[in-house]
Amino acid sequence: MDQTKGLRKHRANATTNKVKADLIAVVVAVNEIGPCVLTIAKGPALPSGPFELAHRSLQSGLRAWVELQTGQPLGYIEQLYTFADRDRIDANERVISISYLALTRQEDAGASGQPSWASWYDYFPWEDHRSGTPRMMLEELRPRLLEWAGNADDGATRFDRQRRAAVAFGFDDRPWNEDLTLQRYELLYEAALVEEATGDPNAAPTASASGKAMVADHRRILATGIARLRSKIKYRPVVFELMRPTFTLLQLQRAVEALAGRLINKPNFRRLVEQQELVEETGETSLDTGGRPAKLYRFRHAVLDERAAAGTKLPVMRP
Amino acid sequence: MDQTKGLRKHRANATTNKVKADLIAVVVAVNEIGPCVLTIAKGPALPSGPFELAHRSLQSGLRAWVELQTGQPLGYIEQLYTFADRDRIDANERVISISYLALTRQEDAGASGQPSWASWYDYFPWEDHRSGTPRMMLEELRPRLLEWAGNADDGATRFDRQRRAAVAFGFDDRPWNEDLTLQRYELLYEAALVEEATGDPNAAPTASASGKAMVADHRRILATGIARLRSKIKYRPVVFELMRPTFTLLQLQRAVEALAGRLINKPNFRRLVEQQELVEETGETSLDTGGRPAKLYRFRHAVLDERAAAGTKLPVMRP
DNA sequence: CCGTTTATATTCCGCTTGAGAATAAGGCGG
DNA sequence: CCGCCTTATTCTCAAGCGGAATATAAACGG
Numbered sequence: 196m197d198q199t200k201g202l203r204k205h206r207a208n209a210t211t212n213k214v215k216a217d218l219i220a221v222v223v224a225v226n227e228i229g230p231c232v233l234t235i236a237k238g239p240a241l242p243s244g245p246f247e248l249a250h251r252s253l254q255s256g257l258r259a260w261v262e263l264q265t266g267q268p269l270g271y272i273e274q275l276y277t278f279a280d281r282d283r284i285d286a287n288e289r290v291i292s293i294s295y296l297a298l299t300r301q302e303d304a305g306a307s308g309q310p311s312w313a314s315w316y317d318y319f320p321w322e323d324h325r326s327g328t329p330r331m332m333l334e335e336l337r338p339r340l341l342e343w344a345g346n347a348d349d350g351a352t353r354f355d356r357q358r359r360a361a362v363a364f365g366f367d368d369r370p371w372n373e374d375l376t377l378q379r380y381e382l383l384y385e386a387a388l389v390e391e392a393t394g395d396p397n398a399a400p401t402a403s404a405s406g407k408a409m410v411a412d413h414r415r416i417l418a419t420g421i422a423r424l425r426s427k428i429k430y431r432p433v434v435f436e437l438m439r440p441t442f443t444l445l446q447l448q449r450a451v452e453a454l455a456g457r458l459i460n461k462p463n464f465r466r467l468v469e470q471q472e473l474v475e476e477t478g479e480t481s482l483d484t485g486g487r488p489a490k491l492y493r494f495r496h497a498v499l500d501e502r503a504a505a506g507t508k509l510p511v512m513r514p
Numbered sequence: 515m516d517q518t519k520g521l522r523k524h525r526a527n528a529t530t531n532k533v534k535a536d537l538i539a540v541v542v543a544v545n546e547i548g549p550c551v552l553t554i555a556k557g558p559a560l561p562s563g564p565f566e567l568a569h570r571s572l573q574s575g576l577r578a579w580v581e582l583q584t585g586q587p588l589g590y591i592e593q594l595y596t597f598a599d600r601d602r603i604d605a606n607e608r609v610i611s612i613s614y615l616a617l618t619r620q621e622d623a624g625a626s627g628q629p630s631w632a633s634w635y636d637y638f639p640w641e642d643h644r645s646g647t648p649r650m651m652l653e654e655l656r657p658r659l660l661e662w663a664g665n666a667d668d669g670a671t672r673f674d675r676q677r678r679a680a681v682a683f684g685f686d687d688r689p690w691n692e693d694l695t696l697q698r699y700e701l702l703y704e705a706a707l708v709e710e711a712t713g714d715p716n717a718a719p720t721a722s723a724s725g726k727a728m729v730a731d732h733r734r735i736l737a738t739g740i741a742r743l744r745s746k747i748k749y750r751p752v753v754f755e756l757m758r759p760t761f762t763l764l765q766l767q768r769a770v771e772a773l774a775g776r777l778i779n780k781p782n783f784r785r786l787v788e789q790q791e792l793v794e795e796t797g798e799t800s801l802d803t804g805g806r807p808a809k810l811y812r813f814r815h816a817v818l819d820e821r822a823a824a825g826t827k828l829p830v831m832r833p
Numbered sequence: 834c835c836g837t838t839t840a841t842a843t844t845c846c847g848c849t850t851g852a853g854a855a856t857a858a859g860g861c862g863g
Numbered sequence: 864c865c866g867c868c869t870t871a872t873t874c875t876c877a878a879g880c881g882g883a884a885t886a887t888a889a890a891c892g893g
């Protein structure tokens with residue numbers, strides 16, 4: 196097989212192997228309730244639509260679909276993942292899905308459309324550790340995962356499944372890692388503990404003990420978005436895309452806690468924010484906190500240019 | 515505009531908006547010379563080919579094309595980015611490119627094919643800081659970037675361009691950040707200091723003072739791959755995909771240095787590797803080091819399961 | 834005026850990290 | 864055989880950072 200053959204084939208098939216490209220969005224906002232995801236009113240599904248000739252770019256196509264389906268304008272957008280749907284392998288049609296994470300403020304919604312927001316913990320109840328480890332995780336998920344591990348044929352697989360579950364969920368005194376949202380969902384899928392894994396893929400999704408289901412693989416895409424966001428807030432100032440123009444430090448902390456799904460040490464969080472110079476005082480204070488008034492801050496947009504988030508962990512030598 | 519209309523449109527256009535999907539690979543290996551990228555022999559281009567109906571998945575399609583064009587089997591693969599080619603907007607054809615990063619060992623090459631490897635610093639000479647800051651960066655790039663900044667219409671833009679160049683390249687006593695490979699290339703592109711930005715996109719690329727050019731946007735994709743790899747080696751043990759089964763700690767360090775493009779403090783690097791338990795001794799030693807024999811190590815594959823690379827940087831509370 | 838509530842500031846300690854020096858174990862030439 | 868050169872391996876030490884708890888400030892309501 197020489198490579199000339201490969202190149203010839205490349206050209207010959209150029210016109211026959213077309214695919215349909217779908218754009219799909221995980222749109223996140225934070226309100227009093229907590230972290231929310233934008234769904235289309237028709238059902239438990241993420242906004243999506245095909246990439247069309249009229250779209251100037253992938254992102255503008257996504258913006259158009261989301262705004263058309265929900266009336267919500269998008270701010271920050273970043274690509275998540277592209278995959279070829281395995282469920283839809285027809286003889287002559289292939290579908291590619293390009294998923295995105297978008298951050299927005301809920302009040303940005305325009306007049307048109309009827310955005311419907313849902314707490315993302317409705318879909319992943321085991322992901323919220325702000326009030327301690329969720330009961331259902333220890334009382335339902337854990338025994339069912341152990342049962343699944345025990346069902347394996349050979350001992351090696353049993354041991355492996357147990358270890359994977361323990362790492363993902365923090366069993367056996369392992370630490371909880373909020374970034375592993377996707378691995379956890381995939382593990383539950385593999386163990387057939389989420390509805391999508393068992394039922395007819397075309398059946399209407401319902402709520403179950405292990406969280407609300409969504410159509411097709413939308414819940415998996417949502418898990419990807421949550422995982423990406425949870426790890427990203429640690430090294431990039433993206434939280435501010437979700438905040439109002441001015442805010443108190445506690446409001447900022449609550450937003451981060453809502454996303455991360457766990458509580459944060461207050462003084463240390465303030466120290467972190469201040470020494471990174473992420474915010475500046477507006478000079479005003481907020482009285483509706485109940486106690487002493489809190490200073491209001493705004494995001495220092497300059498940090499987006501100034502710093503490039505120096506990478507860590509490699510003991511490089513200084514010149 | 516209600517959403518019903520959006521959904522109707524969705525269905526109606528489902529069959530008319532097909533696109534061609536290209537798979538494109540940044541295949542990396544490390545040899546005595548340094549970090550290498552796999553190119554097709556026909557010219558300065560990355561291996562690529564269309565996603566076809568016959569391919570079981572995007573990744574398997576990529577594997578097939580790379581092996582067909584270069585004879586190189588691929589190990590580790592991860593997705594980089596998906597984009598719609600702006601250069602090729604015909605009336606009726608849209609092309610989507612899905613790019614991948616692949617890691618392999620050079621000796622893994624089979625009999626067929628004729629892989630051609632090139633040091634990636636041939637394409638990005640300003641990225642190699644292992645022997646100090648490259649001359650060409652300070653003597654050629656810097657003055658030309660400053661000139662470009664000075665050419666801006668208004669003072670604000672001039673200042674902004676200068677700052678961006680300083681952040682990306684570490685001018686004015688700012689630290690060098692090896693992870694910014696993509697930003698640096700994009701800046702040079704914007705300043706028209708790389709050949710792809712100026713010449714006819716269909717002209718044959720040549721070498722210039724600012725590194726070898728590649729066809730279309732392949733050099734940009736390569737920059738994306740380098741940036742991803744440089745940041746990934748800091749929190750995931752992917753270097754081992756590029757190493758021989760057994761190696762000395764200095765060989766491992768040299769590989770990381772080749773990728774990162776900068777030197778590493780030896781004792782601290784050893785401490786890092788050991789305390790993370792990434793490797794285990796084979797019991798043998800290597801005599802061909804010139805001085806005292808070095809212990810040989812192998813990668814502890816178990817770490818891939820054990821640890822999930824705990825995220826840092828958020829002052830979470832412990833229960 | 835005092836207690837309650839929340840915001841903000843300060844302190845302390847242990848661990849990691851950056852940087853350099855010291856020691857070990859081969860080969861080689863005299 | 865001995866001293867020297869080269870590279871490998873280990874040790875030390877101080878500065879900085881992160882985790883946790885405590886102390887002070889400013890509003891409100893009785």
